[in-house]
Amino acid sequence: MTAREAVSGDTSVERGYSRRAVLAGTAGLTAATGGCVRQVRTVVNRNDVDQLSLTITTVPADGDRESIRIAREIAAVLEAAGVDASIEMRSNEEFLRAILINHDFDLYVGRHPGGTDPDFLYEALHSLYAEESGWQNPFGYANLRIDELLEEQRRTDGDEREAAVEELLEEVAREQPFVPICIPEEHRMVRTDRFDGWEEGHLATRLGYLGLTPRGGTDRLRAVHTDARPSENVNPLTVEYRDHDPVIGLLYDSLATERDGELEPWLAEDWKFEDGTLRVELREGCRFHDGEALTADDVVFTYDLLRDTELGGGESPSPPPQYRGPAAIVEGAEKRDGRDYELEFSVDAGGAVAERALTVPILPEHVWSERATPATVPGVRVAGGTTEAITTDNVPPIGSGPFRFGSRTEREHLTLERFEDHFTLRNGVDLPEPTVDEVRIQIDPRSTSAIELVSTDSADVTSSTLETYVLDDVESVEGTDLVESPSWTFYHVGFNTRRAPFGNPRFRRAVASLLDKEWLVQDVFHGYARPTATPVTDEWTPDDLAWAGEDPEVPFSGTDGELDVEAARKAFEDAGFQYDDGTLRVRR
Secondary structure, eight states: HHHHHHHHTTTTTTOOOOOOGGGGGGTTTTTTTTSSSGGGGOOOOOOOOOEEEEEEEEEOTTTTTHHHHHHHHHHHHHHHOOEEEEEEEEEEHHIIIIIIIOOOEEEEEEEOOSSSSHHHHHHHHHHGGTTSSSSTTTTOOEEEEEHHHHHHHHHHHHHHHHHHHHHHHHHHHOOSSHHHHHHEEEEEEEETEEEEEETTTOTTTTGGSSSEEESTOOOEEEEESSSSSSHHHHOOGGGOOSSOOSHHHHHHHHHHHEEEEEEESEEEEEEEEETTEEEEEEEETTTTTTTTTTHHHHHHHHHHHHOOOTTTTSOOOOOOOOHHHHHHHHEEEEGGGGGGEEEEEESSHHHHHHGGGGSSBBOOOHHHHHGBOOOBBBOOOOOOOHHHHHHHOOSSOOOOSSSEEEEEEEETTEEEEEOOOOOSSTTOOSSSSOOOSEEEEOOSSSSSHHHHHHHTTTTTTEOOOOOGGGGGGGOOOTTTEEEOOOOOOOOEEEEOTTTTTOOOOHHHHHHHOOOHHHHHHHSSTTTTTEEEEESGGGGGGGGSSSSSSOOOOOOSSSTTTTTTTHHHHHHHHHHHHHHETTTTEEEE
């Protein structure tokens, strides 16, 4: 049995893998499927010295095939380095709840939503968010110098900001609060004989599904999605159900929308930034799907709710775990001179970052104000500060977006209908508009069957990113095409720095040195990704951190995918750890 098979317990998943004779001693590795962390880590006597034992949390193959394969690789190299490692697999919802809300993990493997602007690192790493839920600092990381750089890049613009971002990325690479592995390519299959314009907008955003030109008079767009969560929950604020999909953007409008990394007006007619103030002019006459008018009052309410879902009713603010970073830019929002369609935002940021605050979904006050109350879930003890705004599944959703809720069957489909009163359908508005009467999102859990649905003309687009292992086998079918979209998400290893020894940067660097990112891209992603030392897009990557065949900050301890065990163990010894009979020991 190979090291990989010992970890997975399943020789059928990756048959034929046997590349490391050096790892032959790892057959004792097991995969945990429950939620319990190993009891061996319990501190009984601080003078005891035990083998370092840790758990790698990730999702199973039917949730993200690449993540579980990376986790198995990490487990194998950790075992070779003398660490007792196990794998804990959780469903997508359970995984995100454990990592982002409960902080119940040692280290994890997953896909970070990232962003086209490096300001996403503010919420990802600032110590201010170390105990909050959501993608804001799930690592519990605290570093005052990184805090200073995050704040500096947020309040500056131009060359000054570029310099701050460069120093920030260099410091993050040195500290390794998480290990960025690669940025995957995004491929989706589409029917070109039913719609033109697939490459005009990113298919993970609203713009990918607006402005399409139907061919042959079709009035229905048929999508197939491999993740069932959009059919179960359409609450914009619920982090464990939100992922890289366009549903919220189709149901809800934001003041601005992003195209090719740049922001352009959407629900806002225009805006102007001056002296720490964003002055925004709303489009007049917009309505929510239930017919209620959308005014500046709803915008002000939205930003108040995103700062505190209890709207001041609790002992301390309870911000939602979603949109925390953009909302935190806004110090206050109010109607300008009492006008229903003009607003002033006081912001604590430079112009480039301040405008990012305009990307959150605008919520109807008459619906969500009733949800600013303590949540009650039968049979479940709810943490203080948790409100109905967070726990509701929000079905049916009431937004103002280009499509409105039609129907759903959980884990089967979500159907949206064109909102005939949407502003993009007005004369004189030059923005992509809904061109079909209905969008039906069918749920199918596998990339292979999703491809078959498009190939047989049972669907028009795979709205989920196709898994990389299927791409080489996609057959050319007349009337179909593979569309590649730029990606800003990245795969990474996250450390829970709240727990020893993950708070030790030398330990984190030693773990990072065990990963051959070049090999992972070829073996796990079949070449459909690019290895990276930084979690940002190319235009923000400093020259000294650009990829040139290996990680420039933490090179792999080995060559061509083969781990040099002696070098790996020396890295842990240099980090202050000791070995006894080939196992890495920690003082408990």
